[in-house]
Amino acid sequence: MPQINLKQSGSPVADFAVSGNMVTVAGLSIDCAARQEDTAVTIEIRAHKGEVVEGGQDGAYLAHIHIPARTYTEVPAEGGEEGLDGEQPQSERVADPLDHNAVVVTLWPVA
Numbered sequence: 001m002p003q004i005n006l007k008q009s010g011s012p013v014a015d016f017a018v019s020g021n022m023v024t025v026a027g028l029s030i031d032c033a034a035r036q037e038d039t040a041v042t043i044e045i046r047a048h049k050g051e052v053v054e055g056g057q058d059g060a061y062l063a064h065i066h067i068p069a070r071t072y073t074e075v076p077a078e079g080g081e082e083g084l085d086g087e088q089p090q091s092e093r094v095a096d097p098l099d100h101n102a103v104v105v106t107l108w109p110v111a
Contacts, residue, residue, distance in 0.1 A: 002032075002103035007061075011109035014047075014062040021100050025063040025107075026052040032067050033098040041067040047110070060111070066104040071096045 002018055014026040021033040025045045035041055045052060048059030072093040 002065075002100055002105050005104060005106040007106060008109045013107040014045075014052075014110055016063065016105065016107060018100075018105070021098055023065055023103070023105055025065075025105075028052045028054065030054075030065055032065065032100065032103050036067050036070050036098050038070050040069045043067070061108040062110065063108060064104075064106040066106070068099070068102040070098075 002023065004018075006013065016026070017024045021031055023030050023032060026047070028045055030043055030045075035043065043065040044055050044061065045063045045065070046056050046059035047053075047062055048056055052062065053059065073096055074091045075094050077090040077092045
């Protein structure tokens with residue numbers, strides 16, 4: 001389960017839910033695995049003109065979702081036989097699944 005941080009402890013926050021790689025805040029769902037990149041990603045969720053939006057310049061923050069950078073594992077390449085000159089077989093990087101325990105959801109107080 002992602003780490004949940006409250007910007008102001010004891011204050012009400014937007015409704016939120018976590019299920020596997022999905023984080024939902026005020027009805028807006030984010031698939032963290034699909035949004036993971038080679039660098040860390042922070043997704044801002046705001047309330048703007050009565051709607052919940054991702055990003056944007058205006059509106060009160062509801063949440064930040066921090067998704068860690070993708071990690072990789074080196075595995076032998078297919079047909080990993082030694083080369084003619086005795087070189088070791090090539091390897092390839094395979095993306096690891098998202099560690100949803102490394103996702104951080106920061107919830108902002110709502111009025």
